[in-house]
Amino acid sequence: MEASLEKPSSPAITASRRTGKWKKMKQQKILYLMVLPAFLCTLIFAYGPMFGLYMAFTNYSPGGGSFFGSFFHSEFVGTQWFRYFFENGDFYKIMRNTLAQSLLSLLIGFPAPILLALLINEVGGGLFKRFVQTVSYLPHFISWVIAANIIVTLLSSQGAINELLMALHLIDKPIQFLQNGHAFWGIIAVSNTWKDMGFNAIIYLAAIAGINPELYEAARVDGASRWRQMWNVTLPSLKPTIVILSILAVGNVLNAGFDQQYLLQNTTVLDYSDVIDTYTYRYGLQNGMFSYGAAVGLFKSVIAFILVVAVNAWSRKVNQQSLY
Amino acid sequence: MSLIKRSEDRLFMAFVYAFLILVFLVTFYPFWNILVLSLNSADDAVRGGLYLWPRSFSLQSYQEILKDQEILTGIKVTLMRTAIGAPLTVLVISLLAFALSKKDLVGNKLISLFFIFTMYFGGGLIPYYMILKSVHLIDTFAVYIFPNLMNVFFVIIVRSFMQELPAEVEESAKIDGANDFQIYARVVLPICLPVLVTIGLFSAINQWNSWFDSYVFTYKSDLKTLQAVLVKILNQYQTQEFTSSSGQLADSAKRMAVSSETIRMAATMVATLPIVLVYPFLQRYFVKGMTLGAVKS
Numbered sequence: 001m002e003a004s005l006e007k008p009s010s011p012a013i014t015a016s017r018r019t020g021k022w023k024k025m026k027q028q029k030i031l032y033l034m035v036l037p038a039f040l041c042t043l044i045f046a047y048g049p050m051f052g053l054y055m056a057f058t059n060y061s062p063g064g065g066s067f068f069g070s071f072f073h074s075e076f077v078g079t080q081w082f083r084y085f086f087e088n089g090d091f092y093k094i095m096r097n098t099l100a101q102s103l104l105s106l107l108i109g110f111p112a113p114i115l116l117a118l119l120i121n122e123v124g125g126g127l128f129k130r131f132v133q134t135v136s137y138l139p140h141f142i143s144w145v146i147a148a149n150i151i152v153t154l155l156s157s158q159g160a161i162n163e164l165l166m167a168l169h170l171i172d173k174p175i176q177f178l179q180n181g182h183a184f185w186g187i188i189a190v191s192n193t194w195k196d197m198g199f200n201a202i203i204y205l206a207a208i209a210g211i212n213p214e215l216y217e218a219a220r221v222d223g224a225s226r227w228r229q230m231w232n233v234t235l236p237s238l239k240p241t242i243v244i245l246s247i248l249a250v251g252n253v254l255n256a257g258f259d260q261q262y263l264l265q266n267t268t269v270l271d272y273s274d275v276i277d278t279y280t281y282r283y284g285l286q287n288g289m290f291s292y293g294a295a296v297g298l299f300k301s302v303i304a305f306i307l308v309v310a311v312n313a314w315s316r317k318v319n320q321q322s323l324y
Numbered sequence: 325m326s327l328i329k330r331s332e333d334r335l336f337m338a339f340v341y342a343f344l345i346l347v348f349l350v351t352f353y354p355f356w357n358i359l360v361l362s363l364n365s366a367d368d369a370v371r372g373g374l375y376l377w378p379r380s381f382s383l384q385s386y387q388e389i390l391k392d393q394e395i396l397t398g399i400k401v402t403l404m405r406t407a408i409g410a411p412l413t414v415l416v417i418s419l420l421a422f423a424l425s426k427k428d429l430v431g432n433k434l435i436s437l438f439f440i441f442t443m444y445f446g447g448g449l450i451p452y453y454m455i456l457k458s459v460h461l462i463d464t465f466a467v468y469i470f471p472n473l474m475n476v477f478f479v480i481i482v483r484s485f486m487q488e489l490p491a492e493v494e495e496s497a498k499i500d501g502a503n504d505f506q507i508y509a510r511v512v513l514p515i516c517l518p519v520l521v522t523i524g525l526f527s528a529i530n531q532w533n534s535w536f537d538s539y540v541f542t543y544k545s546d547l548k549t550l551q552a553v554l555v556k557i558l559n560q561y562q563t564q565e566f567t568s569s570s571g572q573l574a575d576s577a578k579r580m581a582v583s584s585e586t587i588r589m590a591a592t593m594v595a596t597l598p599i600v601l602v603y604p605f606l607q608r609y610f611v612k613g614m615t616l617g618a619v620k621s
Contacts, residue, residue: 025430030504031423035435038420041474042439048455049447055454067458116347122340132344134604136351141603142596143533145551149558149592150354153361156565158372160357178562198351227336259536263555266562277449284450285540297448305445 056081056295081295090279098275101188102256106249109193109200114242116197117204118230133205136198144195144259151191151264152178178264181272188260188273207241208234244315251311254304276300355596362386362589369586385590395591398550402532405468405549410528414520416473421482422508443476456541467541468549472531478523485519486512525606532598550595557588 025032052067058074085091116136123129139147154161157174165171177183211234219229258277265273274282276296284293357375364374365382373379389395423429424436446452453462461467489512497511513520535551542548548556561584 021430024428028426028429028504031426031429034419034423034505034508037416038439038474038479039435041416041470042442044455044459045452045471045474046442046446049451050445051447052451052454053447055451062454062457067454115343119340119343122337123344128344132348134607135348137603137607138355138600139351141529141533141599143535143551145533145535145554145558146592146595149554149588150358152558152562152565153358153589154354160353160375163373163375178565194350194354197347225336226333263558280449281540285453290450290454293450294448297450301446301448308444 053294053298053301055291056298058291060291060294062290077291081292082299084292085296085299093271094274094276094279097185097272098254098256100185101261101275102253104185104189105192105256106253108189109196110246110249112193112197113200114204114238117201117208117238118234120201120205121208121234122226122230133198133201136201138198139195140199144263147191147195148260148263151187155187178266179268181269184265184269184272187264188257191260191264192257203245204238204241207238211237243318247311247315247318251304251308253307254300358589358592358596361586362593364586366586385586386594388587389590389594392587394545394548394553395550395594397546398548398553399594401465401538401547402550405465405534406528406531409469409472409531410524412469413473413475413478413527414524417475417478417523418482418513418516418520419508420474421479421486422504422512424479425483425486426504439474439476439479453541462541463543463547465547467537468531468534471537472527472534475527478526482516482519482523485516489515522606525602529599529602532595550591554588554591554595557584557591561585561588 054071055074057076057078058071059077060070060074062070120129120133123132153159155177156162157176161177162171162174166174175183177187215233215237216229219233224232254276256275256277258275258281261273261275261278262281265278277300280293280296280300283289283296360374360376360378361369362385363381363383364378365380365384368380368382371379420439424432426432429435447455456462456467456471461470493515494507494511497507502510533551535549535555538547538549538552539555542552564584
């Protein structure tokens with residue numbers, strides 16, 4: 001009975017529902033006004049550039065008139081800029097650098113916060129724990145400008161790292177870290193890890209806080225040492241979190257960064273430092289190849305979107321399975 | 325048996341403490357190193373070897389900064405964008421979050437999708453620049469404000485907070501005949517103060533730290549932020565380090581380079597200090613925000 005009532009069976013009922021909806025929307029007009037500022041900001045600064053991506057298929061030149069208006073008299077060139085990107089030899093280098101820096105950062109930066117969370121959890125709730133944890137977040141909150149200033153100082157020929165290596169007699173003369181292309185990927189990976197390890201540990205600590213204390217009780221009764229408890233109780237309990245976060249990391253693999261590469265690179269290491277975003281900036285804005293820059297940006301956005309959607313579907317599936 | 329276990333535990337805990345102290349040193353020492361360099365006299369710093377403590381203590385570099393017009397302007401502009409940008413961001417976000425927290429809002433799903441889609445897809449830098457240009461924000465102070473008013477992640481956090489409020493909170497105001505805006509301003513905002521302060525501090529930190537917009541989207545020197553000035557100083561330093569390492573610098577030039585070096589350190593400290601003062605207070609909230617964000621996404 002109720003189901004048949006719910007169904008809009010006659011046109012009259014549908015129409016009255018529609019007017020009901022209108023009436024409600026009118027009542028809610030203040031709420032729509034509250035949405036408006038955010039809507040306008042998003043429309044202009046997020047959707048505007050999306051529609052502007054049409055420039056990637058033209059020979060855009062910033063002549064007179066508005067941005068969108070100039071589309072009408074810009075020459076349509078189809079996929080010319082995309083073919084240019086794939087064929088001019090930069091594509092391979094840029095993708096290699098992007099993926100290498102991303103994956104190397106994951107290799108070091110993914111396990112580090114797990115280890116940190118496991119060990120912080122072992123020292124109880126005292127002042128020491130709070131202190132170490134608070135200090136470990138600090139690098140996350142400073143800008144890459146400050147971080148880069150710190151990193152170039154530490155790595156300079158008179159810097160603390162060279163001095164330490166010399167004092168330990170590991171090297172005889174200072175290493176020019178930042179002028180060595182082969183070192184760049186490693187420097188980025190370590191810097192990323194330094195910056196975000198403490199902050200990323202938070203999510204694991206939250207997961208650890210949710211573990212049932214009875215599990216530890218049972219382990220202690222069985223005579224498990226603290227190391228065993230960590231290895232056999234805490235770590236397995238983190239597995240769902242680890243799985244989800246690693247899946248999400250895959251979705252982010254093209255976001256190797258911009259700030260850290262741009263601020264730490266110099267012309268001698270460009271062959272190894274240049275990633276998609278720095279490349280887009282250099283060609284698109286600095287060299288004024290607007291359409292080419294937009295095309296490379298669009299390429300990245302589309303691949304990243306596909307990756308994120310695929311990965312979200314994957315994580316949902318994993319999530320469901322781990323529930324059973 | 326228990327004796328063996330206890331010594332095993334002791335060994336394990338020794339390792340745990342050793343590792344955590346190492347983490348502490350690795351995180352903290354770089355900041356300490358910068359502080360030491362900034363507090364040493366520039367002439368003495370030429371000799372190098374400054375790692376643990378200033379050798380000849382001096383506030384000279386900080387005094388130099390206070391005379392440097394570029395850095396002073398940078399500090400002023402940065403303070404202004406932070407003081408104006410963060411409260412406006414909180415306003416725009418809380419308005420939207422309030423509207424979206426109403427499940428009976430007609431079209432709520434569609435509106436949410438409109439905003440959430442921007443988390444997954446974007447136009448990229450070049451069309452973004454073109455948009456800024458066509459709305460005449462390039463080379464204006466407003467370029468620091470308007471493009472930063474929205475943040476979908478913050479909206480999700482504030483909306484969840486509002487949805488968790490008990491329904492009775494609004495009921496009595498509704499009976500008194502208050503409209504949606506009055507309920508928002510007089511009832512919901514005061515209760516949401518903790519989460520709004522958190523969002524405000526986060527956007528303040530974002531405003532303070534942001535450098536690319538100032539570096540690329542403005543040209544006038546009186547619009548450059550502290551971070552953008554620091555990028556310029558960093559670039560100069562890297563060129564110097566590069567030429568001096570290839571032995572092309574005379575001693576006097578080297579001395580100049582080092583004195584600008586301690587100034588660079590002092591400027592870095594000035595940019596870091598407000599963050600150090602503020603971020604520990606965020607701790608309580610971002611733990612909650614992050615777990616929430618992770619659950620939602």
